[in-house]
Amino acid sequence: MVISDANLKEKILSDKYNAVIFEKGKRTDVYLVGGYIRDMLRGRHGQDRDYIVFGDVLSLAKQIKNLTGGKIVKFEKGDTMRIATKKGPIFDLSGASGALNEDLLKRDFTINAIAWSPKEGVIDPFNGIEDLQNRCVRVVRGKNITDDPLRMLRAYRFAAELNGVVEKDTRNLIKTFNNNIKETAPERITLELFQLLNLMRSSKYLEMALYDGLLKTIFIIGYKQLEENIKEISLFENIIFKMNNNTIKVKLKELISQNLTYKGLLCLILLMKNIFNKGEDSYRLKLSRKIERRIRLVQTCIDENIVEGRVFDIYMKTKDASVDLLILKNRLDCLNDYKRFLVVWKDGIIKSEEVIQYAGNISGKAIGNIIKEIKKAEYEGRVGSKSSVVKLIRKLSGNIIHDR
Numbered sequence: 001m002v003i004s005d006a007n008l009k010e011k012i013l014s015d016k017y018n019a020v021i022f023e024k025g026k027r028t029d030v031y032l033v034g035g036y037i038r039d040m041l042r043g044r045h046g047q048d049r050d051y052i053v054f055g056d057v058l059s060l061a062k063q064i065k066n067l068t069g070g071k072i073v074k075f076e077k078g079d080t081m082r083i084a085t086k087k088g089p090i091f092d093l094s095g096a097s098g099a100l101n102e103d104l105l106k107r108d109f110t111i112n113a114i115a116w117s118p119k120e121g122v123i124d125p126f127n128g129i130e131d132l133q134n135r136c137v138r139v140v141r142g143k144n145i146t147d148d149p150l151r152m153l154r155a156y157r158f159a160a161e162l163n164g165v166v167e168k169d170t171r172n173l174i175k176t177f178n179n180n181i182k183e184t185a186p187e188r189i190t191l192e193l194f195q196l197l198n199l200m201r202s203s204k205y206l207e208m209a210l211y212d213g214l215l216k217t218i219f220i221i222g223y224k225q226l227e228e229n230i231k232e233i234s235l236f237e238n239i240i241f242k243m244n245n246n247t248i249k250v251k252l253k254e255l256i257s258q259n260l261t262y263k264g265l266l267c268l269i270l271l272m273k274n275i276f277n278k279g280e281d282s283y284r285l286k287l288s289r290k291i292e293r294r295i296r297l298v299q300t301c302i303d304e305n306i307v308e309g310r311v312f313d314i315y316m317k318t319k320d321a322s323v324d325l326l327i328l329k330n331r332l333d334c335l336n337d338y339k340r341f342l343v344v345w346k347d348g349i350i351k352s353e354e355v356i357q358y359a360g361n362i363s364g365k366a367i368g369n370i371i372k373e374i375k376k377a378e379y380e381g382r383v384g385s386k387s388s389v390v391k392l393i394r395k396l397s398g399n400i401i402h403d404r
Contacts, residue, residue: 194264248327
């Protein structure tokens with residue numbers, strides 16, 4: 001539901017930063033634009049904000065810096081300055097390049113091409129408020145897609161945020177120009193995709209992006225494989241939507257790396273099933289080592305059934321990503337078993353140093369295998385005392401010596 005103009009003014013000016021900025025800029029024309037206004041109209045309070053300034057941008061930036069204690073950063077292109085604060089919002093101030101409507105015309109979607117000032121109230125030349133009410137993502141003009149092809153992926157992300165739709169002509173533009181996403185740096189594609197994966201119903205919009213040909217350009221793999229992966233994400237999202245485990249629900253919101261939440265990471269693991277192992281040439285993403293490691297570990301066992309007799313080996317392969325696998329497999333009933341595995345592996349009946357002592361003249365990979373076997377035997381309940389463990393060690397080490 002979109003709030004009224006009167007309520008909008010009250011909410012905007014009740015923010016101490018906005019109030020001071022408009023007061024400092026009252027001798028010139030200053031407008032709030034973009035996502036901050038979009039979110040305000042939806043009744044949500046955004047942090048970061050963009051202003052268009054008809055006047056001396058540097059002078060206003062210095063005043064905001066003094067107010068916030070932030071740091072001024074000058075963009076390489078255009079007349080834009082950013083004031084970045086340590087814990088507060090980020091302020092982007094852009095000098096006007098012409099009339100206000102000319103600036104708004106260059107913005108990506110109608111819902112982001114809305115401006116506001118205390119003097120004029122809402123300025124909405126492209127009916128963005130109507131689209132916002134209809135939860136519709138519509139490109140301002142086709143040229144804006146070709147000017148920055150990342151906006152094609154962003155269309156699905158905004159639609160997901162609104163739980164809405166991408167307008168028909170906008171989708172047709174994406175179908176026509178989807179190949180242009182190749183011009184975009186992988187780092188930018190990655191961050192935009194991650195924002196989509198973080199959202200609760202990402203699978204619905206990934207499916208749209210696949211159908212419109214965009215996802216197939218980001219992941220250089222067969223359509224059928226991507227379709228199957230997205231179906232798995234849909235099933236997983238249905239599971240977490242119905243989940244009543246509050247501890248896991250909180251964990252899903254935690255940031256992992258590259259602004260990707262834990263929920264987003266689990267969806268990424270599913271999205272890259274049978275893709276990640278084909279190497280970097282199969283996707284246009286730039287992944288951190290931390291994310292790559294988690295994907296790699298989970299995918300070693302992603303197709304295995306978690307059954308008695310195989311659990312220990314699965315935990316050994318997936319290591320600290322075992323919980324990821326259990327959540328994806330909807331096997332939260334195994335979480336306590338995994339905790340017991342950790343206790344056995346870390347402590348157990350006998351320490352690793354003692355294993356070396358009892359194993360005699362055994363070292364290297366062989367001693368590692370013995371340690372694994374006795375830990376597995378303890379986990380599975382086949383040994384329960386130190387004497388039984390020592391007996392197993394001597395048996396295993398004897399077999400190794402005999403084999404030599």
